[in-house]
Amino acid sequence: MEFLRVGQLVNTHGIRGEVKIMANTDFPEQRFAVGKQVWLEHPTLVEKLPLTVAQVRTHKSTLLIRFREWNNINQAEAFKGAWLIVPEEEEVTDEDDGFFFHQIIGCQVVTTDGMQVGRVKEILPLPANDVWVVSREGKADLLIPYIEDIIKDVDVKQQVITMEWMEGLE
The missing domain is CATH 2.30.30.240 (PRC-barrel domain)
Known part of the structure; x- marks a missing residue:
């Protein structure tokens, strides 16, 4: 299965597991909507880690996201620099002549x-x-x-x- 990179975890935010994400998608409001699932890809992981968006808000040029699976900073801290990916078949577009x-x-x-x-x-x-x-x-x-x-x-x-x-x- 092929995957698309849709964002990068650039830092943690606060102590409750919220993270700063630099979106790498034309449709962040759809891709990171509450309830959506993404996978975390990081060199320390043997397998991709599934994460579910629990809360999302915009902060300057990044997104602040809290995932259901994380409830404190220690769970997210080790994954700085990780990519958030989705299966290629989950591409999102809003027009016929659009591109990714x-x-x-x-x-x-x-x-x-x-x-x-x-x-x-x-x-x-x-x-x-x-x-x-x-x-x-x-x-x-x-x-x-x-x-x-x-x-x-x-x-x-x-x-x-x-x-x-x-x-x-x-």
């Missing part, structure tokens, strides 16, 4: 005039808009904001993203 983070990673980026830019290696989910990190051969990584003025087309089947080059990107 994992479908963007590895896509070739080209400009509207055909210039090869590089490949998307990471997505930084930020409050204003996501930023796509593009790895370029022989050059520093390029940070591209995911906004309509720049990203003109995303073809996940062909693994090609077409962008409008703008002054100041480099």
